[in-house]
Amino acid sequence: MDILDINIILYSAAFGLMLIGIGGIVISNHLIRIIFGIALLEAGANLLLLLSTYHEGASAPIIVDGSVPAMMADPVPQALVLTAIVIGVGILALALSLAIRVQRAYGTLDMREVRLKLEQEISENAGIEMPSSSHAPAVTTANSAAAQQESGS
Amino acid sequence: MEAVVLVVVIVMLLSAVAVMLFKDFLAALAAMSVVSLGLSFLFVVVRAPDVAMTEAAIGAGLSSLLFALALRRLGLWRSQ
Amino acid sequence: MRRFTAALFLLGLGVMIAAIYQHMDFSNTAVNAGQAINAVAAEETGAANFVTSVVLAYRGIDTLLELTILFTAAMIGGMVLGRRRVDAPRDPDAGFILRTGADLLFPLLLVVGLYIILHGHLTPGGGFQGGVILASAFFLPLLARPGSSINQDVISIVEGLAGATFIIIGLLAMFDGKEFLTPLLDKGELGALISAGTLPILYLAVGIKVGSELAGLLAHLAEAEALD
Numbered sequence: 343m344d345i346l347d348i349n350i351i352l353y354s355a356a357f358g359l360m361l362i363g364i365g366g367i368v369i370s371n372h373l374i375r376i377i378f379g380i381a382l383l384e385a386g387a388n389l390l391l392l393l394s395t396y397h398e399g400a401s402a403p404i405i406v407d408g409s410v411p412a413m414m415a416d417p418v419p420q421a422l423v424l425t426a427i428v429i430g431v432g433i434l435a436l437a438l439s440l441a442i443r444v445q446r447a448y449g450t451l452d453m454r455e456v457r458l459k460l461e462q463e464i465s466e467n468a469g470i471e472m473p474s475s476s477h478a479p480a481v482t483t484a485n486s487a488a489a490q491q492e493s494g495s
Numbered sequence: 496m497e498a499v500v501l502v503v504v505i506v507m508l509l510s511a512v513a514v515m516l517f518k519d520f521l522a523a524l525a526a527m528s529v530v531s532l533g534l535s536f537l538f539v540v541v542r543a544p545d546v547a548m549t550e551a552a553i554g555a556g557l558s559s560l561l562f563a564l565a566l567r568r569l570g571l572w573r574s575q
Numbered sequence: 576m577r578r579f580t581a582a583l584f585l586l587g588l589g590v591m592i593a594a595i596y597q598h599m600d601f602s603n604t605a606v607n608a609g610q611a612i613n614a615v616a617a618e619e620t621g622a623a624n625f626v627t628s629v630v631l632a633y634r635g636i637d638t639l640l641e642l643t644i645l646f647t648a649a650m651i652g653g654m655v656l657g658r659r660r661v662d663a664p665r666d667p668d669a670g671f672i673l674r675t676g677a678d679l680l681f682p683l684l685l686v687v688g689l690y691i692i693l694h695g696h697l698t699p700g701g702g703f704q705g706g707v708i709l710a711s712a713f714f715l716p717l718l719a720r721p722g723s724s725i726n727q728d729v730i731s732i733v734e735g736l737a738g739a740t741f742i743i744i745g746l747l748a749m750f751d752g753k754e755f756l757t758p759l760l761d762k763g764e765l766g767a768l769i770s771a772g773t774l775p776i777l778y779l780a781v782g783i784k785v786g787s788e789l790a791g792l793l794a795h796l797a798e799a800e801a802l803d
Contacts, residue, residue, distance in 0.1 A: 348497050348540075353599070355504040355537060357592050359511055359530070364588065366515040368581040374571065378514050378527060381558065385534050388550075392541050395609060402542045403609075403625035404699065405617060414625070415542040416609025417616075421629040425641040427549045428703050428785065431558050432648030435792050438565035439652040442799060445569055544699035545626045548691075552707045557789065560711070564796045 352393055359386030373444060373451040377437045384430045388423045395419050500540055507533030520571045524562050531555040621762030622696040622771040630701070631777045635756035639741060642784055646738070649792045653727075656799045666721040677719035684712035692782035696771045702778040706785030713790040717797055725794040730787045737784035744773050744780075 363383030367376050395416035403417040445451055448459050465471065510529040517523040531554030538547035566572045612633060613625060620628040630638050668674065688708035695701030717725060745756040760772035769775075 348500060350596075351497065351500050351504055352537065352541065353596070355507060358504075358508045359534075361585065361589060361592070362508070362511045362515060365581075365585050368584060369578060370515065374520060374566070374569070375515065375523075378523060381527065382511055382514065382530065385530065385554065388546075389534060389537060392538065392543055392546065396541045400542055402544050402699075403613060404544070405623040405625075410617070414609075414613045417612060417625040417629045418609050418634075420543045420546050420626045421634060421637075423543070423546050424549055424626065424630060424703060425638060427546070427553050429641060429644050429648075431553050431561070431789070432645045432792075434558050435561050435652050435796070436648045436655075438561060439655045439796065439799075442565060442568050443655050451569065543626075545624070545701065545704075548699050548704045549707075552704050556711065557707050560714075560793065561796065564793065568796070568799050 348398060349393075349396070352389070352396070356386050356389040356393055359383070359389065361386075371453050373441050373453060373456075376453070377434065377441065380437065381430070381434060384426075384433075388426055388430075391419050391423055391426070500537070503533050503536050507537075520566055524559060524566065527562070528555050528559050531558075620758055620771055620774060622774050624696055624698065624701075626699075627696045627701055627771075627774060627778065631774050631781075632756070632758050635745065635777075638781065639745070639756070642738065642741070642781065645785065645788055646734075649788045652792055653795045656795050659798055668722065669719045674719045677715045680715060681712055684708055684715070688712060688782070688786070692779055693775060694768070695778040695782075696774050697768070702781030703785055706782040707789060709782065709786030710789035710793065713786070714793045714797075717794060721797070724798065725790065727791060727794070730791040730794075734784055734787040734791070737780045737787065740780040741777060741784070744777055 359382055363379045363381075363386060366379030366382065370376055370379065395418075397413065397415070400413045400415045401411040403414045403420070441451065444456060448456050450456060450459075507530055510526040510533070513526040514523045514530065517526060531550060534554065535547045535550040538544075538550055563572075612629060616622070616625045616628045616633075620632045622628045622632075669677075688705045690705075691700040691708060692702055692705030695705070713725065717723060744759070748757040748759055749755055751757075751759065756777075758772040758774055762770060762772055764770055
């Protein structure tokens, strides 16, 4: 594998962006950081889709001054990515307005706190005791507050 | 040509990591714009000028504006 | 604990991608559909930019559905953000430089956006890119003077008319006995501004629809009440 092969460089860029995006979504707790991760993941996926038909030496699929080049790039994935980018900005706007809404409702953007408040709300409305953790067995009321703090850290 | 692409890819990936690591959201937003600009250069390299134009207009321009407006509404609009 | 599992997951993903690299044949990708389209697109649609022919002629329904998704996202965004209270405080006007710059840039952005839309079938560009520039042109005055507001009713009417134009052109092809969204009218000379039949009109409709939708969305976000 030659490190200066253009295919390897471009594929590394696409996979690197996707890996960083997924990593941000999985590791981060802040909602805005997760939305940044979604945007990075989408950028990497777009690049990967374009690379799937990339040929070195092909020219852009546009006829200039009536002369048709010998080999042109594939216009189908380009059209797909064109629409995907525009859809991406719509999804981004939707996610950001939902984030604004979440902050108005719960006063925080930290997903752990939001999850805790959601569970409290659900258990209050349903009239059942809140579990200390979704995986732990039921504990007595005296222990549950301490267990909550432990699971929240 | 390969060397230029390599440099752009390295800068792009470093700023993608910076998006995730910066504490200041305004700085993360700026790094996000750098990622979009580098990506639009890569789109030119793979012979997709239409897509490069879209990415430059939407990725670097409009979505940064969206993020900036949302950060202002969320009260995260502070340089530290 | 959670971070540890996340790191483990990422490590596994990285190993999987490395394994894909080992067996990847980089230089031998299949472009069958693309080559077939490249061979006939210039004669069939009369557009010099083949991406435009794919977006509007070969995959026109795809573009229509994409516009529907964008419309849904913009609509739900507006719904989620809701209306602001009447007595909510507004931001003060921007400084002298931004106000003057916004006034100066507005006509220029309008011209650039329309140029990019109308030359979409000849050069890189088209409805999506030009529409975004139009949206930023209409949003710029709002950024300079937060007290003023865009009339959302006018935006939704313009948006609806543009969407209806797109669908009606598609239906006209069906009345002509062809399939939905088949390009109509004279193909014209390849590379001339007025050529490629209905494709420039379709791209103009796409541009106006995208522009008005995104401008409305930005205005909604800008009108939402700030917390601090």
